[in-house]
Amino acid sequence: MSEHHEEEAVGWDAIDEALKAIYPEQEPKHYAPLIPYLLGGGDPLNGISVYERTEPVPHWHYVTYGFSELFEKESDDPKTSGYGFELTFRLKKETNDCEPPTWANHFLNNIARYVFSTGNVFAAGHHLNLNGPIAAEEETEIRAITFVQDPELEPIDTPNGNVEFLQVVGITLEEETAVQAWNCLKLMELLAPYLPMYVTDLSRSSLLQHHQIAEAVEEGIEKDGSSTGSLFVDFLEWKEQKKAFGKNTYKVRLGAKQAEPIAQVLKGRLSKGKSLLLHHEGGHVEFLPADQDAVEVQDGILQVKLQPDSCTVFIQQLVPQARTFDIPGFPGIQFEIVKSYIKDQQGEVVEVIG
Structure with missing residues (x-):
């Protein structure tokens, strides 16, 4: 965040306060574009902060700044700040990781680029096929994503309006098919015991390989049908x-x-x-x-x-x-x-x- 904006960054400050409640003593690693997007820079987000976690499993906790109104109020809706959300992403920390993988920053900026160019927004229960691995250079079965409420960050009221924290969760194509055939939030609730804090693990395979999960999904489809219209x-x-x-x-x-x-x-x-x-x-x-x-x-x-x-x-x-x-x-x-x-x-x- 630049000094020029520091005093008027009321939306930014509100996000920082929400994170201090979880990380009272940790200074995050912060990544910001050298050239702002409005001045021709390539990254739409104003910044991404990354926190290091050890519980419930070691992981990196990414939080975006830029989908909401970080500085002065610009939109006509007094109740909602910008698009009404910021994204979070929890990525499993590998043993030899000293720094958070930078591909996740590019990934979150790509989502921002899509939202800013189309005006289409995301909400808990939405899902998206990535047309390839979530990390281009990795061998992984994680090729789609869903959105859930971040399990630790509640929605906040800022001077610019409400902001909720949507967590991006990486899933396999088989799991995405189950999302489409049944219900995204119900499937994520079913998978929660196997995905602590909904951490994305690039090395895992489809959880539908567990007989109990596959059977529960079939029962859910039979009972509820599909919520995908x-x-x-x-x-x-x-x-x-x-x-x-x-x-x-x-x-x-x-x-x-x-x-x-x-x-x-x-x-x-x-x-x-x-x-x-x-x-x-x-x-x-x-x-x-x-x-x-x-x-x-x-x-x-x-x-x-x-x-x-x-x-x-x-x-x-x-x-x-x-x-x-x-x-x-x-x-x-x-x-x-x-x-x-x-x-x-x-x-x-x-x-x-x-």
């Missing part, structure tokens, strides 16, 4: 095939990467009388439960209405394998699963699914 997918497009005589038909193309997650969510949605909307720049498709199969376009969205037997067949066909298939007894629509190409940060294809 919409999915952003890696590839999706639909086309209307016009006919001179008879009704027009439709063709829907889906990426192989998303085939199984879509199947899992559909199980927990349509069986509970709920719909599922798929989003992609190539088109939007909504699946709805119905007594009779039908397909139509409403407000630019292709609506696919499936009766229970057709839904079961459709879910069985959603496997990550490139091919074309129909639903027996539903002549108005055809589906195609196409290969998904997974690329690294340099744009190079590193994996082909399908």
Whole structure:
């Protein structure tokens, strides 16, 4: 924090006070950009403080400064400071770690870059696929994140409005599928005994490998269904095939990467009388439960209405394998699963699914 802003940094000071209650005698390692973002710097956050912990497991506790209003009040909402939150991130401390890994700073700044550029904000219960490892240079199964309330930092009232502390938690792709098929907060509550303080551990594998957890997730899906009403997918497009005589038909193309997650969510949605909307720049498709199969376009969205037997067949066909298939007894629509190409940060294809 610069001396110029020190006296008027009421939001910053409020965050510092909240952290002093947990770390009364520890001076954090603080990282700030050399050039502020508003002056052309690359990092959107004003700063990140990192505290060293030994309990309940050794870890680094990262806290951001920049999603809330740190200095003077600028927004019109007196009750909320900026976006209304700051992020925290707890990363397992390895035995040979003397300094907190800097990749986590880049990671948190990337989240900030997304929020600042889109205006989309996060809340407890949200989740996000990272399209690769959480740490680009690490061999890790942690490839998605969820957001929970930081277990130690309660929301605070500042002169600029309310600020809550959202903790980023790294999860595996299998766990992300369970989040989508069931409920994020309920899954995180189930995993809590295995993730002390929701510390992200890059070396761990999926906790669904524990029979008890996998069984509890299945029971939860069966009881509650899925809370995921919409999915952003890696590839999706639909086309209307016009006919001179008879009704027009439709063709829907889906990426192989998303085939199984879509199947899992559909199980927990349509069986509970709920719909599922798929989003992609190539088109939007909504699946709805119905007594009779039908397909139509409403407000630019292709609506696919499936009766229970057709839904079961459709879910069985959603496997990550490139091919074309129909639903027996539903002549108005055809589906195609196409290969998904997974690329690294340099744009190079590193994996082909399908």
